[in-house]
Amino acid sequence: MNDLQLDLLAYRPASTTLTGRVILVTGATGGVGRAVAQGLAAHGAQVILSGRSIPALTELCDRIEQAGHGLPVVLPIDLERAGVDDYALAATAIEERFGRLDGVLLNAAMLGDLTPIQVYDPLQWARVMQVNLNGNFLLLRSILPLLAASQDATVVVTTDDLARRARAYWGAYAVSKRALEGLAEVLAEELADTNIRVNCIDPGPVRTRLRAEAFPAEGTTAGSTPESLIPFFVYLSGPASRGYTGCRVSAHNSPHRQPAIPND
Numbered sequence: 001m002n003d004l005q006l007d008l009l010a011y012r013p014a015s016t017t018l019t020g021r022v023i024l025v026t027g028a029t030g031g032v033g034r035a036v037a038q039g040l041a042a043h044g045a046q047v048i049l050s051g052r053s054i055p056a057l058t059e060l061c062d063r064i065e066q067a068g069h070g071l072p073v074v075l076p077i078d079l080e081r082a083g084v085d086d087y088a089l090a091a092t093a094i095e096e097r098f099g100r101l102d103g104v105l106l107n108a109a110m111l112g113d114l115t116p117i118q119v120y121d122p123l124q125w126a127r128v129m130q131v132n133l134n135g136n137f138l139l140l141r142s143i144l145p146l147l148a149a150s151q152d153a154t155v156v157v158t159t160d161d162l163a164r165r166a167r168a169y170w171g172a173y174a175v176s177k178r179a180l181e182g183l184a185e186v187l188a189e190e191l192a193d194t195n196i197r198v199n200c201i202d203p204g205p206v207r208t209r210l211r212a213e214a215f216p217a218e219g220t221t222a223g224s225t226p227e228s229l230i231p232f233f234v235y236l237s238g239p240a241s242r243g244y245t246g247c248r249v250s251a252h253n254s255p256h257r258q259p260a261i262p263n264d
Contacts, residue, residue, distance in 0.1 A: 001247060004244060005249075015043055017238050019045075021045045021046065023046070024075070025047055026139070029052070032229060034226070035229065035230065037064070040234065047073075049075065053076075080127055090139075091142040099149065100149035102153055103237045104154075105237065106140070106155070106156070107158040110173075112173050114169045117171060133179050140155070154198075155199070156200075157200045159184075159202050164181075181200055184198050199247045201232055201251055232251045
């Protein structure tokens with residue numbers, strides 16, 4: 001993918017920037033997905049919250065509604081266990097409710113084991129690949145007609161520096177992220193002449209549960225906050241990113257690391 005450098009120091013999206021857009025967020029129960037889902041809603045989007053934990057999704061739904069940012073839709077999907085029929089049912093539910101989809105953030109991920117390939121557990125490998133790659137493929141496959149029904153649709157994929165520079169012991173996670181970025185690149189090429197644009201974003205070190213699992217000795221203050229990424233996702237999910245597809249954004253290389261204040 002082509003590297004896209006974004007300097008968002010002057011980017012101040014209005015609270016209505018995403019008004020009228022229906023955006024699905026996977027992995028919305030915590031970390032980056034949770035923060036960005038709230039940020040998209042705060043900028044006017046009708047968000048569809050997806051994840052495994054119904055209580056966590058419901059709690060986030062209530063939080064967004066109480067903040068005055070509309071009423072999200074909860075759409076539980078377990079990327080590890082869902083099959084083709086489950087994704088078809090999810091797509092049907094979205095179509096019946098909204099008739100289209102203006103964006104999707106593929107954010108859900110599983111870390112797996114940090115161990116040498118020689119001793120990597122095959123079942124754990126399969127689980128990580130199912131969540132990080134196969135589940136995203138099946139979801140995309142089911143919702144592409146809904147994205148095509150939008151006049152201006154976006155696919156945003158959360159990637160990782162390991163997709164470019166894999167390191168020892170990162171096993172299935174690194175391999176899945178490289179493959180996921182490849183999937184996004186293929187899709188961007190296939191949809192280059194359509195109304196759907198596909199881009200990846202590498203958030204860099206962020207204070208999430210997944211990073212805490214990977215770096216338990218790092219502490220709770222290392223890395224940026226999930227909220228600091230909101231402007232990047234608003235940009236890539238909204239009209240400001242028209243004309244960009246097949247691009248990779250490294251948020252941690254940008255001078256902008258604080259949440260933008262909406263201009264009404």
